[in-house]
Amino acid sequence: MARQIVTLANQRLVGRTIQLVREAFAKKPGSRVEIKGPKRSNDQNAAMWSMLGDISAQLLWHVDGGRRLLDVEEWKLVMLDALRRENRDQLKLVPNTDHTGFVNISGTSSSDLEHEEMRDLLTIIRAFGDQHGVVWSEPKPKGDPRPAPPPSAYEDAQ
Incomplete structure (x- = not known):
């Protein structure tokens, strides 16, 4: 699975992220998900x-x-x-x-x-x-x- 970065800027993107996590788990259990705080300005x-x-x-x-x-x-x-x-x-x-x-x-x-x-x-x-x-x-x-x-x-x- 390709690396994907999503910025949680609104509810639509939160939903998309949840969808990506479910897809990753379905395709490849053990996939890694990383959540980080906001990047530097x-x-x-x-x-x-x-x-x-x-x-x-x-x-x-x-x-x-x-x-x-x-x-x-x-x-x-x-x-x-x-x-x-x-x-x-x-x-x-x-x-x-x-x-x-x-x-x-x-x-x-x-x-x-x-x-x-x-x-x-x-x-x-x-x-x-x-x-x-x-x-x-x-x-x-x-x-x-x-x-x-x-x-x-x-x-x-x-």
Whole structure:
């Protein structure tokens, strides 16, 4: 059976979901059904990338015994790790292929975060940035039709 995602936005979709569950059980008992809370909002997503861009542009961090700027994707992984630790999720660390370090294979992706988890992640990012003296860029005014700049817009040209 193909993967199906339904957002429970109205009674018709609730009924459709019930129908899909019954069909899945009839065709393949033991099928898995996953119910998740609301996904992160577009505003939360924009705030996350803006904040990560600010941190990336302003903070040097410890990598391989030295200090360097991390890009926004690397900072996102650092902050997702902080969220997992805050939630006391078990980390799964394994040696990397050349045994010079470790890889976290816990598998959390920011796109999988629910609204509340994203709120917690933004709180962690803000607290970390405040603690390290990050000057936050101004949020985009509400109603501004221009798209938010992509994360690459915050990276320093090297």
